[in-house]
Amino acid sequence: MGKKPVIALMYDFDKTLCTNDMQNYTFIPSLGISTDDFWGEVNTFSKQNNMDGLLCYMYMMLKKAGARDIPIRREDFVKLGSKIEYFSGVEDWFDRMNRYGEERGVQIEHYVISSGLQEIIEGSTIYKNFKKTYACEFLYDINGVAVWPKNVVNFTTKTQFLFRINKGELNISDDKKLNTYIPMEERRIPFRNMIYIGDGMTDVPCMKLVKQSGGQSIAVFRRKSKTTASKLLLEDRVNFITEANYSEGKELDIIVKTIIDKMAVVDTLTEIHRKHKKSVES
Numbered sequence: 001m002g003k004k005p006v007i008a009l010m011y012d013f014d015k016t017l018c019t020n021d022m023q024n025y026t027f028i029p030s031l032g033i034s035t036d037d038f039w040g041e042v043n044t045f046s047k048q049n050n051m052d053g054l055l056c057y058m059y060m061m062l063k064k065a066g067a068r069d070i071p072i073r074r075e076d077f078v079k080l081g082s083k084i085e086y087f088s089g090v091e092d093w094f095d096r097m098n099r100y101g102e103e104r105g106v107q108i109e110h111y112v113i114s115s116g117l118q119e120i121i122e123g124s125t126i127y128k129n130f131k132k133t134y135a136c137e138f139l140y141d142i143n144g145v146a147v148w149p150k151n152v153v154n155f156t157t158k159t160q161f162l163f164r165i166n167k168g169e170l171n172i173s174d175d176k177k178l179n180t181y182i183p184m185e186e187r188r189i190p191f192r193n194m195i196y197i198g199d200g201m202t203d204v205p206c207m208k209l210v211k212q213s214g215g216q217s218i219a220v221f222r223r224k225s226k227t228t229a230s231k232l233l234l235e236d237r238v239n240f241i242t243e244a245n246y247s248e249g250k251e252l253d254i255i256v257k258t259i260i261d262k263m264a265v266v267d268t269l270t271e272i273h274r275k276h277k278k279s280v281e282s
Helices: 035-048 053-067 074-083 090-103 118-122 158-167 175-179 201-212 227-234 251-281
Strands: 006-011 107-117 132-140 146-151 194-198 216-221 240-243
Touching: 006 158, 006 251, 035 053, 053 132, 053 146, 074 118, 074 132, 090 107, 090 251, 107 118, 107 158, 118 132, 132 158, 158 175, 158 194, 158 201, 194 201, 201 216, 201 227, 216 227, 216 251, 227 240, 240 251
Parallel strands: 006 107, 006 194, 107 132, 194 216, 216 240
Antiparallel strands: 132 146
16 A cells, blocks of 8 residues: 555635734734834835835834834744634644545645744644744844844745645755756645645735646635635636635535545546556556
């Protein structure tokens, strides 16, 4: 009996798993300004300086925190993760999908590809469920104080992580292995076994790449707020749109379980085909 086929469930984080931008729960309120004012200042500053928006928000976090003598050490950012609020059903979603995969003879792995902060994600109650998380992250000095952005995950660089997951080369500092040629049939998780779940336009490159490569992309939305998701569906960038409700029996739960069923069947047929082809060739 060979190894179980692996299916990768990949998620954006902000407004996909949690209900808001992760900085909005406690960090920005601690600055004494509104979230609208903070993000408005980030947008203005980035445009004035022709600056990447993600580098700008990380710079602004450090600048604003420093001005108010708010701790900017790694452990302080991690603590913020405990205040995150999730969409309904998220916290038991991962175990539920893992069990369903086992019943179908496949192994489910969960990944995050987010423009949010790695440190805050690490402090979340759901962090333990992910095989790997890719997100923006600060570099810290010998005193543990944040001094510089270490990793930035924007909407175009997000796609490199799909290939890391595809090839099983998860170490972000190892570009040589990532760019080494590996035949499609030898890659750890084929694109046809990938499911990408996101909420907005910043997810488009990942959504489209997964969809075009034979996987499935899903755009989730808040109740009564489906304009962006509808646009993505009409433009053929996603396979499905549905409300961001991860509870058992809801539409997202049904869609993903049905996709897992399909992927399990395709893997079985692919293995049968491969076996017979190999016998004929020999």
